[in-house]
Amino acid sequence: MNGAALPDFRRDFARSAEYRRDLERFMKEQERERAKKSDKEDRLDDDMADLAVTVMAGDSEIAEFTKRLDNYRTATVESLMENEEKLAEVQKRLDDMLGKAHVLPNGRRVFKTKDGLRVFDESGTELSADSVDPETIENWRPNAEEYVTDFRQKQTLLEDRERKLDFLDRMDKMEERIEEGDLTQDDLKELEDELDTFTPPDIRARVEGIEWKPPSMKGHFDAASGIVPAAIQSPARSFDQFAPS
Known part of the structure; x- marks a missing residue:
């Protein structure tokens, strides 16, 4: 190498x-x-x-939704005021009929049907023939058809009032959420969806200026309609706090 x-x-x-x-x-x-x-x-x-x-909701979007809330609140309060008037009217008729009703020994007030065959008490419950004989009730007294029809209407009005008071409570919570600030577009979308979901149909029609026909008040009672449900015990709630100043 x-x-x-x-x-x-x-x-x-x-x-x-x-x-x-x-x-x-x-x-x-x-x-x-x-x-x-x-x-x-x-x-x-x-x-x-x-x-x-985390795209934040714009001021104009929040303002537009707040305006919607205001409109729905006003419409709801107006509807509740009308409801209160109707309740007062139907309660007056009920009180008048109760004052003229046949009274059993136990203090129970009763009404017999126009055909004279069946008897209902003041809570809308049908009584058996063993409890009271229809023949003992004078014909001049208010009949069951008149009383139960108004009784059902009162129940419907109470249910409607409670539903709209709940709706006002829900809108209060929406306004509180807006006042907290830091509202994202997703947050605003959730509020809009909630408002659309829980708005009573007659309130929506009132705000939008659409004609709305309410459903019948649980139907007119007649002797063939069967036993009437017991009274719905709705808690006494006031909407004065929601009334516009």
């Missing part, structure tokens, strides 16, 4: 080793740069996703 070639060989080998080290350093640096770039892109994607989720 040529001895003179050995130093050249070692020199070339050394250069080759240095080249490999440089190449490895370069490749590692490239890998670090790619990792940094990937992390930066991931953080940017996360930031964009967060931004998309």
Whole structure:
């Protein structure tokens, strides 16, 4: 082997080793740069996703929804005032009939049907012939058909009042949420959906100026209609606090 070639060989080998080290350093640096770039892109994607989720509701959007709430509140209070008048009227008729009703020894007030065959008490419950003989009730007294028809109407009015008082409570909570601030578009959409879901149909028609025909008041009672449900005990609630000043 040529001895003179050995130093050249070692020199070339050394250069080759240095080249490999440089190449490895370069490749590692490239890998670090790619990792940094990937992390930066991931953080940017996360930031964009967060931004998309937390888009705040605009002032004009909130103002428009608040106006809707005001309109629905006004319509609901007006409807409740009308409901109160109707309740007073039907209660007066009921009181008049109760004052003229046949009274049993136990204090129970009863009404017989026009055909003189069946008897109902003041809570709308039919009594058996063993409890009271229809023949003992004078014909001049109010009949069961008149009394139970008004009794059913009162129940319907009480149910309607309770439903609308609940609706006012729900709108109060919506307004409280708006006053808390930091309302996102998703939050506002949820409030709008809630309002649309729970608005009574007659209130919606009143606000939108659409003609609305209410369903019949549980039907006119006649002797063939069967036993009448017992009175619905609705809690006494006042809507004076909701009335416009």
